[in-house]
Amino acid sequence: MNSDAAPVRKAVRVTGTVQGVGFRPFVYSLATRLGLSGFVGNDSAGVFAEVEGAPAAVAEFLVAVERDAPPLARIDAIVSKDIQTNEIPGFTIAPSEPGAQRTALISADSAMCADCLAELLDPGDRRYRYPFINCTNCGPRFTIVADVPYDRPNTTMAGFAMCERCAAEYHDPADRRFHAQPVCCPACGPRLSLRYPDGSPAETGDPVAAAAAVLRDGRVLAVKGLGGYHLAVDARREDAAAALRARKHREDKPFAVMATGLAAARQLCEVGETAARLLTGPRRPIVLMPRRPRAVAAAVAPGNRQLGVMLPYTPLHHLLLEAVAGPVVLTSGNVSDEPIAYRDDDAFTQLRGIADAFLTHDRSIHIRTDDSVVRAWDGAAGSGLADGGVAGSELTEGGVAGSGLAEGGVAGSELTERGREMLIRRSRGYVPEPVTVRHQFPRPVLACGAELKNTFCLAKDDRAFVSHHIGDLENAATLRSFTEGIEHFGRLFGIEPQVVAYDLHPEYLSTKYALDLDLDTCGVQHHHAHIASCLADNGYDGPVIGVAFDGTGFGADGTLWGGEFLIADLAGFERAGHLAPVPMPGGAAAIRQPWRMAAAYLRAAFPSGPPSGLDVVKRNERNWAAVTSMADRGVNAPLSSSAGRLFDAVAALLSVRDTINYEGQAAVELEQLADPGETGSYRAEVTGQGPFIIEGAGLVRAVTGELTVGAPAPLIAARFHNGIAALIEDGCALAAERHALDTVALSGGVFQNLLVTERATARLEARGFRVLLHSRVPCNDGGISLGQAVVAGARDRAAR
Numbered sequence: 067m068n069s070d071a072a073p074v075r076k077a078v079r080v081t082g083t084v085q086g087v088g089f090r091p092f093v094y095s096l097a098t099r100l101g102l103s104g105f106v107g108n109d110s111a112g113v114f115a116e117v118e119g120a121p122a123a124v125a126e127f128l129v130a131v132e133r134d135a136p137p138l139a140r141i142d143a144i145v146s147k148d149i150q151t152n153e154i155p156g157f158t159i160a161p162s163e164p165g166a167q168r169t170a171l172i173s174a175d176s177a178m179c180a181d182c183l184a185e186l187l188d189p190g191d192r193r194y195r196y197p198f199i200n201c202t203n204c205g206p207r208f209t210i211v212a213d214v215p216y217d218r219p220n221t222t223m224a225g226f227a228m229c230e231r232c233a234a235e236y237h238d239p240a241d242r243r244f245h246a247q248p249v250c251c252p253a254c255g256p257r258l259s260l261r262y263p264d265g266s267p268a269e270t271g272d273p274v275a276a277a278a279a280v281l282r283d284g285r286v287l288a289v290k291g292l293g294g295y296h297l298a299v300d301a302r303r304e305d306a307a308a309a310l311r312a313r314k315h316r317e318d319k320p321f322a323v324m325a326t327g328l329a330a331a332r333q334l335c336e337v338g339e340t341a342a343r344l345l346t347g348p349r350r351p352i353v354l355m356p357r358r359p360r361a362v363a364a365a366v367a368p369g370n371r372q373l374g375v376m377l378p379y380t381p382l383h384h385l386l387l388e389a390v391a392g393p394v395v396l397t398s399g400n401v402s403d404e405p406i407a408y409r410d411d412d413a414f415t416q417l418r419g420i421a422d423a424f425l426t427h428d429r430s431i432h433i434r435t436d437d438s439v440v441r442a443w444d445g446a447a448g449s450g451l452a453d454g455g456v457a458g459s460e461l462t463e464g465g466v467a468g469s470g471l472a473e474g475g476v477a478g479s480e481l482t483e484r485g486r487e488m489l490i491r492r493s494r495g496y497v498p499e500p501v502t503v504r505h506q507f508p509r510p511v512l513a514c515g516a517e518l519k520n521t522f523c524l525a526k527d528d529r530a531f532v533s534h535h536i537g538d539l540e541n542a543a544t545l546r547s548f549t550e551g552i553e554h555f556g557r558l559f560g561i562e563p564q565v566v567a568y569d570l571h572p573e574y575l576s577t578k579y580a581l582d583l584d585l586d587t588c589g590v591q592h593h594h595a596h597i598a599s600c601l602a603d604n605g606y607d608g609p610v611i612g613v614a615f616d617g618t619g620f621g622a623d624g625t626l627w628g629g630e631f632l633i634a635d636l637a638g639f640e641r642a643g644h645l646a647p648v649p650m651p652g653g654a655a656a657i658r659q660p661w662r663m664a665a666a667y668l669r670a671a672f673p674s675g676p677p678s679g680l681d682v683v684k685r686n687e688r689n690w691a692a693v694t695s696m697a698d699r700g701v702n703a704p705l706s707s708s709a710g711r712l713f714d715a716v717a718a719l720l721s722v723r724d725t726i727n728y729e730g731q732a733a734v735e736l737e738q739l740a741d742p743g744e745t746g747s748y749r750a751e752v753t754g755q756g757p758f759i760i761e762g763a764g765l766v767r768a769v770t771g772e773l774t775v776g777a778p779a780p781l782i783a784a785r786f787h788n789g790i791a792a793l794i795e796d797g798c799a800l801a802a803e804r805h806a807l808d809t810v811a812l813s814g815g816v817f818q819n820l821l822v823t824e825r826a827t828a829r830l831e832a833r834g835f836r837v838l839l840h841s842r843v844p845c846n847d848g849g850i851s852l853g854q855a856v857v858a859g860a861r862d863r864a865a866r
């Protein structure tokens with residue numbers, strides 16, 4: 067290093083989630099180590115710094131500031147410029163400007179870091195076995211923040227005065243707890259207790275040991291976590307899992323399991339490379355993976371070949387799992403469809419009849435967040451999936467999009483090399499990180515999302531803040547969570563919406579809420595929102611061929627859509643083609659009872675009557691004629707082009723399931739039935755000069771044909787999946803011919819099905835299409851709000 071060269075000075079600006087994540091002490095120690103003088107500080111735009119010293123040292127600083135940034139930092143951009151040297155020695159941290167932090171970003175909650183874990187397990191440490199240990203690099207964030215700026219008085223740690231030793235750490239720039247707002251210790255911080263359902267304390271020594279005993283006894287334990295209460299049972303005990311199911315009124319929907327560590331997770335499931343990275347990363351989602359036989363009680367995930375597993379993310383989880391020394395069911399603390407309980411009094415009221423004991427504490431949760439759920443994909447299906455690189459290179463040329471990628475790139479860079487993450491539910495550990503978009507929103511937007519798996523989105527400038535998972539907007543408690551969440555996000559990020567975007571479905575509570583506001587309105591068709599969401603997720607403007615396959619959404623013509631090929635950009639769309647509409651006999655009843663869709667599809671596939679002897683007909687003989695006639699006459703049988711309903715029909719035909727107990731259950735189980743090694747496929751006919759029409763009934767005819775000659779169900783299920791991929795390919799090929807487009811966006815809940823997504827992507831890429839998939843928001847209705855927001859922004863820009 068040539069230290070004789072004349073010193074240089076640079077002004078550096080870092081934007082992104084760079085406050086409250088230890089960025090200033092990091093810059094301080096980096097600059098000090100490199101022998102640089104200058105200062106670092108926070109302002110409303112992020113972190114600013116000036117560094118002065120030998121050119122090589124300054125250059126190294128600029129590289130390291132990005133490369134070695136603290137784990138919770140999410141850097142959007144680093145900009146530097148040369149300025150006059152001033153030869154003032156020393157490096158300092160400048161005080162924050164008061165009131166300047168409203169646009170500063172609050173980071174998501176993060177799993178306990180390795181340093182804190184080491185302290186937790188060190189008998190010599192003053193925080194030995196202290197369940198609230200945290201530092202600048204880890205711990206609660208979003209769930210404890212009540213207001214901005216992100217300072218202790220604005221968090222639920224406000225009531226805990228720091229002791230002298232904690233205060234010393236908090237104020238020491240060289241300490242790894244410098245400005246860690248939730249810093250605390252056994253002397254000054256929150257305390258754990260084990261309580262009976264009536265709230266009275268259990269007379270025990272160590273609450274963790276006593277809680278572990280409750281679990282080992284096969285009883286149900288409520289555990290206060292980061293974003294709410296969980297209900298826990300020993301995952302190996304059939305009786306305990308069954309009791310929890312009965313008390314929670316949850317029939318089939320799988321429970322998630324927490325394993326003590328990665329090695330333990332491998333005993334429960336086949337853990338791929340990508341899954342392992344997700345399991346051990348700071349976000350700690352529930353990762354859905356193929357389960358090993360008999361690893362946990364059957365009642366944990368009845369009839370399911372997958373199991374959702376997560377690893378401990380709080381110090382309390384570590385202590386509890388260590389004490390139990392085995393996998394523990396950890397499911398949302400609620401009764402069936404209510405939101406997860408997060409306030410202590412609510413939890414004791416709601417969960418009294420379910421939990422035998424409560425492991426709780428006195429640090430309140432300010433906002434509820436459920437565990438996030440992801441699927442991992444090792445990119446086995448093919449090239450393009452694993453790297454996402456096509457999109458990347460094109461976007462970087464666009465310049466602006468660079469920031470969007472950088473943001474997504476945090477998750478991306480860890481994962482894109484060999485695999486990818488597919489979000490099913492985006493909540494704890496991810497929220498409130500914004501999605502950075504290519505174009506500024508001319509006016510702040512509130513997007514209200516859809517009905518099921520609701521999220522909302524508040525957007526301003528070039529950022530879209532997609533909310534945590536709110537849930538199904540079907541009851542008062544969820545609706546309250548929705549409206550309170552909107553107010554909270556508005557306050558935290560300083561966004562007062564002037565435009566509200568909403569789904570066209572007039573009966574959605576989110577739509578009614580939107581139309582009651584005194585704001586400019588922007589109605590967005592459901593499937594257009596899906597495709598726009600995928601575009602925003604990829605930092606791409608379109609136009610594209612958008613394939614939106616889902617359960618149902620309100621169509622622009624007032625009928626139910628769900629198997630759509632759209633030519634879409636952010637501002638608008640045209641319906642290029644769709645699945646042939648089929649009646650849904652009984653309306654909503656047809657969604658709950660897939661056998662009704664089998665009846666409707668068999669009618670369409672065999673106008674003169676289906677082959678005799680089909681099991682689905684025998685099982686439902688009593689109601690078959692009535693339902694078929696309902697479909698024929700079109701009475702209480704709305705037409706729908708939904709792809710989800712086609713999956714339902716085939717699931718019932720293959721005797722997977724006649725009725726469902728949770729949304730999408732039949733399709734989930736059909737995917738699991740399919741033999742992944744099978745490559746044969748069924749074909750559906752494509753007709754029509756205007757919008758083309760794909761006859762889904764053709765697949766049903768093929769399924770029925772093979773069924774009647776005794777082909778095994780796993781083979782038929784696989785050929786059906788491949789048939790869906792083939793019809794996506796056919797539709798896209800036709801749309802490409804007519805509209806001269808070569809990029810396809812895949813969105814909608816059907817693409818949670820990895821088999822369909824893999825096979826469709828492989829076929830499309832083999833044809834030379836570039837394929838856009840989701841990575842930052844779910845492809846299901848949880849991603850709708852982002853799509854609505856960017857559509858509103860695009861229309862606002864066009865109107866100016």
Ligand SMILES: [Zn+2]
Pocket residue numbers: 178179180181182183200201202203204205
């Ligand atoms: Zn830590």
Ligand SMILES: [Zn+2]
Pocket residue numbers: 228229230231232233250251252253254255
């Ligand atoms: Zn302390």
